[in-house]
Amino acid sequence: MSDHYATLGVDRDATPDEIKKAYRRLARKLHPDVNPGHEAEFKEVAVAYEILSDPNKRQNYDLGGSGSGQGFGGGDFGGFSDLFETFFGGGMGGAGRTQPASRQRRGKDALIEVEIDLETAVFGDTETVEIVTAEVCGTCDGDGARPGTSAETCSLCHGTGSIQQMTRTLLGQMVTNQTCNNCGGYGTRITDPCTSCGGDGRVRAERSLPVRIPAGVSDGVRIKLAGQGEVGPGGGPPGDLYLEIRVIDHPVFTRDGDHLRCMLTVPMTAAALGSAVQLETFDGVQTIEIEPGLQSGTVKRLPGLGATRLRHSSRGDMLVTVVVQTPNKLDARQRELLEQLAEARDEVEPEAIVGEQSKSRFSRIRERFAGR
Ligand SMILES: [Zn+2]
Numbered sequence: 001m002s003d004h005y006a007t008l009g010v011d012r013d014a015t016p017d018e019i020k021k022a023y024r025r026l027a028r029k030l031h032p033d034v035n036p037g038h039e040a041e042f043k044e045v046a047v048a049y050e051i052l053s054d055p056n057k058r059q060n061y062d063l064g065g066s067g068s069g070q071g072f073g074g075g076d077f078g079g080f081s082d083l084f085e086t087f088f089g090g091g092m093g094g095a096g097r098t099q100p101a102s103r104q105r106r107g108k109d110a111l112i113e114v115e116i117d118l119e120t121a122v123f124g125d126t127e128t129v130e131i132v133t134a135e136v137c138g139t140c141d142g143d144g145a146r147p148g149t150s151a152e153t154c155s156l157c158h159g160t161g162s163i164q165q166m167t168r169t170l171l172g173q174m175v176t177n178q179t180c181n182n183c184g185g186y187g188t189r190i191t192d193p194c195t196s197c198g199g200d201g202r203v204r205a206e207r208s209l210p211v212r213i214p215a216g217v218s219d220g221v222r223i224k225l226a227g228q229g230e231v232g233p234g235g236g237p238p239g240d241l242y243l244e245i246r247v248i249d250h251p252v253f254t255r256d257g258d259h260l261r262c263m264l265t266v267p268m269t270a271a272a273l274g275s276a277v278q279l280e281t282f283d284g285v286q287t288i289e290i291e292p293g294l295q296s297g298t299v300k301r302l303p304g305l306g307a308t309r310l311r312h313s314s315r316g317d318m319l320v321t322v323v324v325q326t327p328n329k330l331d332a333r334q335r336e337l338l339e340q341l342a343e344a345r346d347e348v349e350p351e352a353i354v355g356e357q358s359k360s361r362f363s364r365i366r367e368r369f370a371g372r
């Protein structure tokens with residue numbers, strides 16, 4: 001029979017607290033995660049602690065009673081395996097050993113709006129974007145400690161970042177890990193923080209970033225720039241930067257999917273007699289043919305002069321809606337000429353046309369009543 005006191009390295013009259021401390025010290029040293037190859041020793045320590053930490057079992061053991069087997073199913077390791085699993089979190093909800101948390105964490109993604117004009121949206125361009133973001137602190141290189149100092153190992157959790165607590169429950173002993181309050185779970189403490197960043201390892205900084213705006217973007221499109229977001233705490237990797245495109249309204253052209261639209265106003269006489277007018281587009285001056293008798297609302301299509309299709313090289317069309325302007329502020333002579341025209345066209349008392357559809361329907365009804 002092994003000497004459990006010797007195994008834990010304590011005196012026979014050791015207090016429960018001394019036994020617990022001795023066990024923890026050994027468990028830390030022999031834990032298979034820390035020190036592989038000592039499983040047998042670790043088991044022995046665990047068994048010794050199991051017995052000596054329980055007043056009844058300890059008394060039994062001290063009296064030389066049924067010995068180490070008691071409480072473990074008569075000497076086999078059935079009982080022990082429960083403890084073993086519990087300790088490693090094998091069967092009890094994963095309350096095993098944890099790693100200290102890293103101060104380095106990935107930075108947040110950032111989203112900024114970028115205003116561009118319509119021409120940039122149509123053809124694409126490189127825009128310089130000013131962003132205010134978190135960058136690695138140049139004073140401490142991101143580790144948060146004042147230069148020349150470094151983070152100290154936490155004295156409470158000895159660098160593990162968590163405090164283990166053994167509790168007895170109806171299901172047996174359970175080991176729970178609690179985040180160490182002394183170090184916030186990092187395992188180390190920054191006792192002398194960098195004065196530039198206050199220990200965060202990051203500072204806010206403004207920088208200019210040239211951004212390629214692809215041809216064909218439209219309002220609300222987001223462009224992802226991987227790794228251009230905020231740098232993480234403790235010098236961690238940066239997040240991504242998203243640019244949300246805002247296209248500024250253009251005084252002449254509007255976007256309609258891949259097409260561009262605009263209105264072109266022509267005098268009534270030009271629409272009646274026919275003409276050609278010039279339209280300044282993003283692709284230079286275009287001549288718009290007004291054929292004689294053109295009606296207001298006619299849409300002229302200029303193929304390929306619309307917006308570039310995103311991720312394609314082809315382009316939509318320019319759709320020009322022609323508006324015929326009614327002459328106003330007539331002088332006496334103009335009025336007389338128009339009256340002569342009205343007379344010549346038999347339009348002095350014109351019959352108003354109530355839409356093309358209704359007119360044909362009414363004429364059909366009339367034709368029916370007339371028996372035709
Ligand atoms: Zn710093």
Ligand SMILES: [Zn+2]
Pocket residue numbers: 154155156157158159160161162180181182183184185186187188
């Ligand atoms: Zn700690």
